[in-house]
Amino acid sequence: MSGSMLRQLPMLGPLAAAVALSAVVVWVASGDVVAALSFTGALVVFLAAGLTLARMRSPSASEGIASPDWSVTVAAIERPGEAVAIVDRANRLVCANTVYSHWFGASSAPPNLPLARAGLEAIARAAREAWRDGRGEVDRVEAADGISIWSARAERAGRGEDYLVWRFVGLAEEDFVEDLARRVTGQFGRLLSRGGVEAAIVGPDGMVRAAGSGFAQRATGDAAATLAGQEFATLLRADERERIFFAREGRRGNPQTLIHVPLGDASDAREPGADEAASLMLLIDNAVGLGGRAEVAGTGAAPQLEALLGALPLGLAMTDRDGRFLFANAPFRRAAGIESDTLPSFPSDLVVAEDKGPLVDAVRRLGKGSARAIDMAVRLRGAADDPVSLGIAGVRGLGEAAVLLSLADSTEETKLKRQVAQATKMQAVGQLAGGVAHDFNNVLTAVIGTCDLMLLRHTPGDSDYDDIQQIRANSNRAAALTRQLLAFSRQQTLRPEVLQLPDVISEVSLLLKRLLGEKIQLRVHHDRDLGPVRADPQQLEQVIVNLAVNARDAMLAKGSAGGRLSIATRRITARDVRQMGAEILPEGEYTALVVQDTGGGIPPDHLSKIFEPFFTTKEQGRGGAMGGTGLGLSTVYGIVKQSGGFIFADNIPATAVGGRAGARFSVYFPVHHGQAPSKRRPADAAPAVQWSGGGKVLLVEDEDMVRAVADRALTRAGYQVTACADGEAGLAAIANGGTFDIVVSDVVMPGMDGPSMARAIRRVRPSLPILFMSGYAEEQLRREIDIVDMHFIAKPFSVQQIADKVGGVLSNARTAAPATAG
Incomplete structure (x- = not known):
């Protein structure tokens, strides 16, 4: 009998007695022997089936009663430096060890971990492979912060293979010291020892971190001994002559030369903690040269060091x-x-x-x-x-x-630092120049406007008329200087068109010949198949003129007999850019403008400063209207950069320019591949319908002198002007029921600026025209403000210009009103 049947024997006696008693009761009650026997047989069959079923189910029932003891599993997977987690088919965390909880938290289960996007995708792919194939691996995943890095492996497990066991191992970034330690304890260390050099890596605390087999042999007598954790100084000794020996060998050994090579970065030596780097200690036997050759004691070890140190990258x-x-x-x-x-x-x-x-x-x-x-x-x-x-x-x-x-x-590092410093300086100077130009434009607006108002009260021939005209002319010259500053800071108004560089050079060639004079020969050359560029033609002409004037002044300096100016256009392909190896110039197609002279070149110490504003080597008064101010090349730089181009300056040797050295300016404009935009109507063009009547103007300007000039100019033109000193006052004028035909406002004001005020007004008066006054560029303001039906007038402006501009805006508003209503 089986064990289960033996265990059921004590129960069979009572059951048999119960069956017999039941048969007797049925026989007495019915009096029919056949019925009693039939009942007894059926009862016996039923009980036998029940016992058999109970015996078959008892083992599984007993197994189902006890739930899995996961604490035993957790204890089994506790491993230092390895995170282990078990998840079910629903990606729910069943159990995890302490390292996993520390790295990822107890509430996160793979693949939903705090990892970078690429890591999440790799973990999810490994999970799918593990469920499908039984195993999935990921060589490298990074944390979301990019600091921690792991490798991951998943394996399917369990009786029904309903679980995945994940294992994560931390990866350290490449460590130069650790890599060197592995080499010292490996083949590299054995080669050094064979040549008479023993090597060891010593930490900043003076403890040995790694040592070659030869070093271990001479220090302890056992080449396989590990010296990690031992104090390096105790393995050596010095005599009264400061000669160094291995402590184990004593004076019977040969004196050693100790070379201490710090493994820290020399560029960081002045930083806090820089002295905490490990060191490479090299011990060279004074009596044995490299390769095992005997040396004469006291002759030194310079040949050994030359061979050893010459192979190091330090x-x-x-x-x-x-x-x-x-x-x-x-x-x-x-x-x-x-x-x-x-x-x-x-x-x-x-x-x-x-x-x-x-x-x-x-x-x-x-x-x-x-x-x-x-x-x-x-x-x-x-x-x-x-x-x-x-x-x-x-x-x-x-x-x-x-x-x-x-x-x-540090050659490359120094070069990079210079480039970054130069770019930062140019950006800071550009921001300063733009701010100065903006503030100066306010002053010039008041000066020019006051001169216009005074000229209305004087006639030609009056004693003050010529003086006022002189003030106005000088103010306009100052306004040209501010436009140069805005060009350098890339804040001027450009009106780009799709054009060909040879056409622009042809337009300006007659002017160049007059500017260069008879002593300078002008040569022009164009490549074929030049791509079109997108730039402002007027500003591009200014670039060519400024470069030509600078070249002329260089060639005529110190009484020179003249020279030659070459202007060429080149077709630059992406392959040409790759061959140039320029780090600043992105790869692509360009049309280049090259201006080259025979003026002797630019001093090397000036090359990094020539594009800075107010830097000049010219005498005052030379170089035309901009001579001596230092704004010519800075203007060129700003126009080129604002047009999306690149400009470089360098010197060329005398053999390349016919016997005299010279300077070369190369300007690269990206080739335009899109359709040519439609030309915009000039800003000063007359509107379709002229404004003939007056109107009510809300004038908002924080500068008192500019507000006074604009108020008088518009009042004289027949407008009813309400002047406000800030945005809050202008908004209050609208809120108090004032009705106006146009709002004329400055952009930058303390408190509420012009755009904020305009947006608030538009919520009440959606169709009210807005005219902004500013010294900044129109394109820049339109990108930053983004207000529908916004108009612009640049500072400085004259009395007539602001009156005409307000009239033009009101005329256009009247023309557009029926279409808008419809």
Whole structure:
């Protein structure tokens, strides 16, 4: 019998007795023996079936009673450095270890984790693969903050394979020190040891982090010994002559040369915590040279160091105790700007005069036997404006070689810093120039308007008439200067058209010949198949004229006999841009304008400043109206940049320009591939219907002098003017029931500015025309304000101009009113 049947035997006796008793009761009650036997048989069959069913279900029932004990699973998956989580088919977190909860939280289940978008997609793809194939992996996923990085693996598990077991392992970014430690303890360390050099990585706390097998053999007698965690100084000893030996070998061993190479970034040496970097310690046997050759004691180890340090990517050099150069590897020469094969005599020959004394003192002090290292900021003669960090370390036991110098090659970094500084400076100067031009335009508006009002009371021949005209002329010249400032700051009003550069040059060629004179020869050359560009033709003519005038002044300077000016247009393809390797110029198709002269070139120290406003080398009064102000090239720069182009200046050698060196300006405009936009009506064009009657004008201007001039100009033209000093007062005039035909407002005002006031007025009077006055560019204001049916007048303006502009706006509003109503 089976065990289950034996367990059921005690129950069979009572059941048999009950069956017999039931059969007797039926026989007595019915008196029929057949009926009693039939009842008894049926009862026996029923009980047998019930016992069989109970025996079949008892094991599974017992299993269903006890629920899974997940605490045992959690204890089993607790692993340091590895996050483990178990999820069901509904992606619900069943259990997770402590590391998972710390990294992702106890409420997040894969694949819904706080990861970057690419990581979420990779985790979801791995989950699908695991449910389908039984396993899914992701090599690298990043956290949403981009700091933490993991690898992930999912495996299907469970009796019914209804669970996924996720495992996450943290990944560290590439660590130079750790990579070097692996190399020192591997094949690289064994090769060094074979050549007589023992290497170890020592942390900032003086503890060994990794050591080569040769170092371990000589320090402990066991090449397989791990020295991690041991104090580096206890493995060595020094005698009274400051010679270094392995402590285990004592004086019976050979003296060692200790080379201390800091593994921190020399450029960060002055930053807090920079001295907390690990170090590479190299021990060179003074009696054994590289390759196992015997050396004569006391001859030094310079040949060994040249072979070793010459292969390192760090800029390293050696000097003797008196500070004379013994050796410098290629990275050091490149970083120090040493172009010849011969080293200078002393390190101080590499720096400017002000840094010579401190550098000499530091080298001699450390060359006397001090084993410490310092970093000092020095300025190299070839780049006096950019200090670099020079590491100086004293080396003991090296014989004649006593000081180790380290210098990082920062050429590319310095170049990038200069570019960023120049771009930042130009942006800041541009913002300042735009603000100055805006404020100056307010002053000029008042001056020009007052002059116009005074001229109305004087006639030609009057004693004051000529003086007022002179004031007005000088004011207009000042207004031209502000337009130059706005051009530099890219805040002027441009009216671009799709055009061909040769057509613009042809239009301005007659003017150029008059400007250049008879001493300068003008040559023009155009490439074929030039692409069209989109630019303002008037502003483009100004670019060409300014570049030509600058070239003329350079060629006629100091009584020169003249020269040659070449203007050419070039077709630049994307392949040409790639070959140029320009970092600033994006890859694409361009039409280039090249202006080249024979004026001797631009001084190198001026090349980075020529586009700055007010920087000039011309004498006052030279170069036309803009001569001596320093705004000619700054205007060119602003127009080109606002047009989406790029401009570069460089010098060309004498052989390329017929015997004389010269300067070359290259302007690149992107080729326009779209349709030509329809030409806009000039801003000063007369409206279709002239305004003949008066009207009510709400004038809002915070500058008292500008508001007074505009008030008198409009009143004289027949308008009823209500003047307000700020946006709140103008809005109150509308709210108090005032009816006006037009609002004339400044843009920038304290408190509520003009656009905010206009939007509030439009909610009450949707069809009321708005005319903005501003010293900024119209396009810029339209992009920032974005108000329908907005009109614009640029400051400074004359009395007649503002009167005509208000009349034109009212005429256009009257013409458009029936169409709007319909």
